[in-house]
Amino acid sequence: MNEMQFVSEGAAAEVSPPAHITIREMTLDDYDEVAGLWQNTPGVYFGEADSRENLQKYWARNPGLSLVARDGKQLVGAVIGGHDGRRGTLHHLAIAASHQRRGIGKALIDCCLQKFREQGINRFSVMVYSDNEDGKNFWKSLDWEEGTRVAVMWKSDD
Numbered sequence: 356m357n358e359m360q361f362v363s364e365g366a367a368a369e370v371s372p373p374a375h376i377t378i379r380e381m382t383l384d385d386y387d388e389v390a391g392l393w394q395n396t397p398g399v400y401f402g403e404a405d406s407r408e409n410l411q412k413y414w415a416r417n418p419g420l421s422l423v424a425r426d427g428k429q430l431v432g433a434v435i436g437g438h439d440g441r442r443g444t445l446h447h448l449a450i451a452a453s454h455q456r457r458g459i460g461k462a463l464i465d466c467c468l469q470k471f472r473e474q475g476i477n478r479f480s481v482m483v484y485s486d487n488e489d490g491k492n493f494w495k496s497l498d499w500e501e502g503t504r505v506a507v508m509w510k511s512d513d
């Protein structure tokens with residue numbers, strides 16, 4: 356039977372279900388594998404902001420909203436999420452190439468949005484490279500809309 360468990364702080368909830376996949380909150384113990392997945396997944400930007408120390412700070416501000424998926428012991432998916440009290444933002448969704456198109460990305464996002472909603476957040480955004488058609492198709496398949504009126508402006512002091 357297809358069954359997926361989301362386990363976080365002792366709570367479990369069923370979501371849409373590839374077999375043998377477990378979704379859990381991301382911790383520092385996952386960092387090296389997650390960083391490797393991000394670095395090896397086209398469509399995901401991995402930079403200095405994603406250091407172990409910075410993620411630790413991010414999780415202190417945004418507890419419970421960053422998740423990993425594992426097939427047995429193998430890390431097969433990751434996403435980080437946070438909010439400003441009004442809107443949630445997702446970053447760095449990646450599913451291992453070996454495990455794509457099995458519903459794991461959808462299940463990871465379903466779990467993640469469930470955790471946001473438990474914190475009272477029900478508006479979400481994600482940045483996707485404009486040439487990442489597969490990525491955009493994924494989000495559209497989950498009923499996310501592509502923005503057409505917003506450009507991203509950014510600045511770095513480094």
Ligand SMILES: CC(C)(COP(=O)(O)OP(=O)(O)OC[C@H]1O[C@@H](n2cnc3c(N)ncnc32)[C@H](O)[C@@H]1OP(=O)(O)O)[C@@H](O)C(=O)NCCC(=O)NCCS
Pocket residue numbers: 396397398399446447448449450451454455456457458459460461462481482483484487488489490492493494496497
């Ligand atoms: C995009 C990504 C996260 C999707 O994860 P996934 O686990 O493979 O996706 P799912 O199996 O849950 O797919 C759900 C639906 O999304 C759509 N979809 C997923 N990948 C797709 C692709 N490559 N092309 C077109 N549609 C796609 C399909 O409608 C799919 O349903 P179906 O398989 O029944 O047709 C994964 O391919 C990935 O990590 N890509 C590289 C990194 C990336 O682009 N991340 C997103 C940037 S924010």
